[in-house]
Amino acid sequence: MRDLFDKIYKDKGPLGKWAAQAEGYFVFPKLEGPLSNRMKFQGKEVITWSINDYLGLANMPEVRKVDAEAAAAYGSAYPMGARMMSGHTDLHEQLEEELAEFVEKEAAYLLNFGYQGMVSTIDALVMKNDVIVYDVDAHACIIDGVRLHQGQRYTYKHNDLESIEKNLKRATLMAEKTGGGILLISEGVFGMRGEQGKLKEIIALKEQYNFRLFVDDAHGFGTLGKRGAGTGEEQGVQDKIDVYFATFAKSMASTGAFIAADQEIIDFLKYNLRSQMFAKSLQMQLVVGALKRLDMLRTMPELKEKLWRNVHALQNGLRDKGFDLGTTQSCVTPVYLKGSIPEAMALVKDLRESHGVFCSIVVYPVIPKGLILLRLIPTASHTLEDVTETVTAFSAIRARLENGTYKRMSAVLAEAMGE
Numbered sequence: 001m002r003d004l005f006d007k008i009y010k011d012k013g014p015l016g017k018w019a020a021q022a023e024g025y026f027v028f029p030k031l032e033g034p035l036s037n038r039m040k041f042q043g044k045e046v047i048t049w050s051i052n053d054y055l056g057l058a059n060m061p062e063v064r065k066v067d068a069e070a071a072a073a074y075g076s077a078y079p080m081g082a083r084m085m086s087g088h089t090d091l092h093e094q095l096e097e098e099l100a101e102f103v104e105k106e107a108a109y110l111l112n113f114g115y116q117g118m119v120s121t122i123d124a125l126v127m128k129n130d131v132i133v134y135d136v137d138a139h140a141c142i143i144d145g146v147r148l149h150q151g152q153r154y155t156y157k158h159n160d161l162e163s164i165e166k167n168l169k170r171a172t173l174m175a176e177k178t179g180g181g182i183l184l185i186s187e188g189v190f191g192m193r194g195e196q197g198k199l200k201e202i203i204a205l206k207e208q209y210n211f212r213l214f215v216d217d218a219h220g221f222g223t224l225g226k227r228g229a230g231t232g233e234e235q236g237v238q239d240k241i242d243v244y245f246a247t248f249a250k251s252m253a254s255t256g257a258f259i260a261a262d263q264e265i266i267d268f269l270k271y272n273l274r275s276q277m278f279a280k281s282l283q284m285q286l287v288v289g290a291l292k293r294l295d296m297l298r299t300m301p302e303l304k305e306k307l308w309r310n311v312h313a314l315q316n317g318l319r320d321k322g323f324d325l326g327t328t329q330s331c332v333t334p335v336y337l338k339g340s341i342p343e344a345m346a347l348v349k350d351l352r353e354s355h356g357v358f359c360s361i362v363v364y365p366v367i368p369k370g371l372i373l374l375r376l377i378p379t380a381s382h383t384l385e386d387v388t389e390t391v392t393a394f395s396a397i398r399a400r401l402e403n404g405t406y407k408r409m410s411a412v413l414a415e416a417m418g419e
């Protein structure tokens with residue numbers, strides 16, 4: 001018999017195998033200083049394009065003040081226990097009411113973390129005889145929620161209507177056999193490539209197929225729609241989304257999340273959502289902080305306007321220089337380049353060291369082999385100067401990528417990695 005840990009000693013996993021070369025720099029980097037457009041990386045100032053503080057709320061003095069006052073008033077423990085047992089307060093209820101009203105649903109329920117809450121909501125919404133239909137490019141929290149499902153599930157090709165319909169047909173046949181229903185799950189905005197989920201088209205299919213739609217709008221909430229209420233508002237279909245989800249970890253610049261739906265669905269989830277029934281309630285500091293942030297999101301449209309000014313400046317600036325941004329329809333700004341993993345590492349190092357530009361890098365196995373994805377997240381705290389400097393830096397690194405500089409620089413590394 002083998003020791004349980006044998007496999008771990010031998011195989012660190014698809015990302016973990018790069019730890020020796022990558023840790024501390026490409027993964028687990030330490031960004032220091034107040035959250036803003038410019039932070040410190042290894043002691044040097046960098047333009048930061050890798051945090052999801054879309055509206056620039058994270059470090060605003062009025063936000064920091066409310067956070068600090070709430071911490072002083074309640075500490076980080078209150079309330080103790082799960083919502084159902086001893087962790088319930090008026091302010092939790094108030095936040096839920098305000099969130100529900102903002103996203104135009106009858107009711108909302110708080111989640112401690114988006115990831116965990118999504119997993120648990122999927123788990124609570126389906127029984128063994130139900131069928132799940134979901135996008136193949138779904139976020140890990142959707143994939144992991146679906147993994148808990150003991151019944152049938154079908155993936156459809158990313159945002160592909162033909163494939164969605166084909167799988168709805170299959171799901172309908174299956175559900176007729178099992179006597180269950182169908183849950184279709186999409187993201188509002190796909191966080192890697194920035195495309196909006198085809199919510200409007202999916203909802204149109206409700207005329208032919210009987211299913212319920214669950215939308216993870218982590219990147220849409222606060223950034224899309226006239227009032228910032230998200231992708232459903234942007235596409236004019238918010239009322240047709242059956243269960244709406246957003247996290248506080250992006251536009252709200254905090255921790256926590258919520259789901260919103262009809263009162264009866266939320267009432268059911270309150271009594272069946274294991275992530276909330278068997279875990280401590282969201283602490284008051286975060287609840288009070290979220291009330292403040294939601295108020296700013298509702299009353300300060302200038303934050304979203306500034307965000308979009310920066311998004312347009314960055315995306316147009318890069319496109320004008322011939323960069324491939326794929327099919328983004330949101331603030332998420334992916335830049336696709338061609339190269340090996342060692343080339344990508346040399347390129348990112350150059351971007352950070354020579355140009356002071358810090359963004360996330362995504363390579364195989366997250367995207368196909370031979371592609372490098374540099375992912376930029378513009379926020380309201382960026383300036384047009386940040387944009388200009390970044391576009392210039394990107395042009396410089398592309399020239400070096402194309403003339404083979406990074407290939408040469410990375411040859412030693414590539415050999416060491418057996419590439």
Ligand SMILES: Cc1ncc(COP(=O)(O)O)c(C=O)c1O
Nearest residue numbers: 113114115139141191218247249
């Ligand atoms: C699409 C999507 N869903 C869910 C989550 C998880 O949210 P949280 O960070 O609150 O756990 C994220 C990332 O934060 C996300 O990008």
